[in-house]
Amino acid sequence: MNIVLLEPGELGADRHLRLAGPRAAHLVNVLDVKPGQTVRVGVLEGPRGLATVESVGATSVLLRCDLEAEPPARPRVDLLLALPRPKVMRRLWAQLAALGVSRIVLTNAARVERPYFDTHVLAPECYTPLLIEGLQQARDTRLPQVSIHRQFKVLVEDELDAMSDAVVRLVADPGADARAGEAVRSGLEGNSGARVLLAVGPEGGWNAFELRLLDAHGFRHIGMGPRTLRTDTACLALLALVHDALA
Amino acid sequence: MNIVLLEPGELGADRHLRLAGPRAAHLVNVLDVKPGQTVRVGVLEGPRGLATVESVGATSVLLRCDLEAEPPARPRVDLLLALPRPKVMRRLWAQLAALGVSRIVLTNAARVERPYFDTHVLAPECYTPLLIEGLQQARDTRLPQVSIHRQFKVLVEDELDAMSDAVVRLVADPGADARAGEAVRSGLEGNSGARVLLAVGPEGGWNAFELRLLDAHGFRHIGMGPRTLRTDTACLALLALVHDALA
Numbered sequence: 001m002n003i004v005l006l007e008p009g010e011l012g013a014d015r016h017l018r019l020a021g022p023r024a025a026h027l028v029n030v031l032d033v034k035p036g037q038t039v040r041v042g043v044l045e046g047p048r049g050l051a052t053v054e055s056v057g058a059t060s061v062l063l064r065c066d067l068e069a070e071p072p073a074r075p076r077v078d079l080l081l082a083l084p085r086p087k088v089m090r091r092l093w094a095q096l097a098a099l100g101v102s103r104i105v106l107t108n109a110a111r112v113e114r115p116y117f118d119t120h121v122l123a124p125e126c127y128t129p130l131l132i133e134g135l136q137q138a139r140d141t142r143l144p145q146v147s148i149h150r151q152f153k154v155l156v157e158d159e160l161d162a163m164s165d166a167v168v169r170l171v172a173d174p175g176a177d178a179r180a181g182e183a184v185r186s187g188l189e190g191n192s193g194a195r196v197l198l199a200v201g202p203e204g205g206w207n208a209f210e211l212r213l214l215d216a217h218g219f220r221h222i223g224m225g226p227r228t229l230r231t232d233t234a235c236l237a238l239l240a241l242v243h244d245a246l247a
Numbered sequence: 248m249n250i251v252l253l254e255p256g257e258l259g260a261d262r263h264l265r266l267a268g269p270r271a272a273h274l275v276n277v278l279d280v281k282p283g284q285t286v287r288v289g290v291l292e293g294p295r296g297l298a299t300v301e302s303v304g305a306t307s308v309l310l311r312c313d314l315e316a317e318p319p320a321r322p323r324v325d326l327l328l329a330l331p332r333p334k335v336m337r338r339l340w341a342q343l344a345a346l347g348v349s350r351i352v353l354t355n356a357a358r359v360e361r362p363y364f365d366t367h368v369l370a371p372e373c374y375t376p377l378l379i380e381g382l383q384q385a386r387d388t389r390l391p392q393v394s395i396h397r398q399f400k401v402l403v404e405d406e407l408d409a410m411s412d413a414v415v416r417l418v419a420d421p422g423a424d425a426r427a428g429e430a431v432r433s434g435l436e437g438n439s440g441a442r443v444l445l446a447v448g449p450e451g452g453w454n455a456f457e458l459r460l461l462d463a464h465g466f467r468h469i470g471m472g473p474r475t476l477r478t479d480t481a482c483l484a485l486l487a488l489v490h491d492a493l494a
Contacts, residue, residue: 137477138474179491224487239484
């Protein structure tokens with residue numbers, strides 16, 4: 001935990017907060033904080049800042065928080081991901097939030113198996129704590145916005161434009177020669193603050209119809225060289241490459 | 248499975264092979280191969296090629312293999328990794344082999360917990376099948392060489408030079424401004440076929456002594472921007488960035 005994240009209502013007007021529960025236990029037992037020390041804090045969807053430890057009890061910590069004026073900017077990458085199997089999706093939540101995505105758009109595709117949608121891994125009660133874990137790792141406060149779509153065609157044709165204003169749209173394609181970094185840099189020319197939408201398909205790949213639909217909606221194909229990766233590995237690797245090109 | 252990997256002794260002089268067991272089951276049940284079709288094959292540590300399906304039985308497949316003359320080149324990246332906890336290490340094996348590393352050098356460090364070494368995840372019977380899974384994903388035949396070291400100082404001072412001839416040595420450091428891609432490109436100038444050794448520390452970071460030792464042995468610090476990542480995520484992300492810079 002590299003930042004203590006607070007719910008928006010937790011911090012009162014006097015900037016003081018008595019923290020109990022798992023976050024206090026982490027401060028006391030893992031970080032071994034003492035009065036006078038400072039720790040990083042942030043309000044979910046709000047600003048970050050520093051908190052001074054005023055006192056330490058057996059199971060609680062009293063903090064005085066000094067927050068910045070503005071929340072951090074949202075990550076400049078959105079992710080369109082064909083729903084992977086539940087075990088993989090469970091592992092991805094925290095890692096996606098840590099690497100930094102503003103939106104996670106999960107979609108059906110011809111090669112996504114239907115039962116993948118009937119899992120508690122897609123319930124906000126399950127994934128929100130995992131996303132927060134990723135934010136606490138990466139010192140961010142901006143929770144990725146999650147949406148789940150069962151109709152790929154409707155999503156791409158009617159809904160995606162309203163969800164992501166990304167100027168650069170990329171689709172991972174093991175056969176493509178173009179590289180992510182180059183595609184981001186050339187796509188952003190003259191548009192340096194713009195956003196990127198990255199699409200990653202199912203384990204068996206998008207089918208021909210899906211690829212044509214993505215092509216028709218401005219997605220440029222990018223590859224990662226001769227090694228074919230599992231979609232979850234590819235997803236993390238491509239997010240790293242896109243963020244690197246945006247930096 | 249994007250390539251069927253064979254043990255070196257499996258293929259006879261007549262280039263024919265009757266495959267049974269899990270690999271045959273995958274060809275029959277998942278890929279639904281028919282006589283006359285070709286599938287990618289490779290010999291572990293040997294060449295890749297194509298195999299023609301000659302006949303398909305209920306639990307076996309007869310293949311005729313045509314292999315290339317030379318094995319593929321080994322990946323140009325070596326990894327020095329402070330041993331992560333067993334659950335994380337178990338997940339990493341296949342992903343590291345898929346992304347492509349020639350050597351995996353696992354080491355102790357001040358912030359590695361001792362019980363991490365007493366796990367079956369470090370036994371070749373456990374990790375070799377996981378490495379092969381990663382190779383089968385990435386269509387490679389070159390098994391990463393694994394070694395496990397309990398004495399960091401001895402490893403860095405006396406053993407590392409003989410294990411990795413990498414010209415560029417990088418250590419992941421969340422506080423560093425230099426980026427992996429730039430460091431690889433500048434380090435390889437005039438040395439375009441050379442190799443990279445990437446060091447990734449434990450979850451709590453290297454301590455000051457360890458960092459000084461790495462500095463003294465030519466490791467350049469590279470960061471990944473303002474987001475702090477879990478070491479396993481950082482490891483995958485940095486391997487992607489290094490490979491991208493080598494391409």
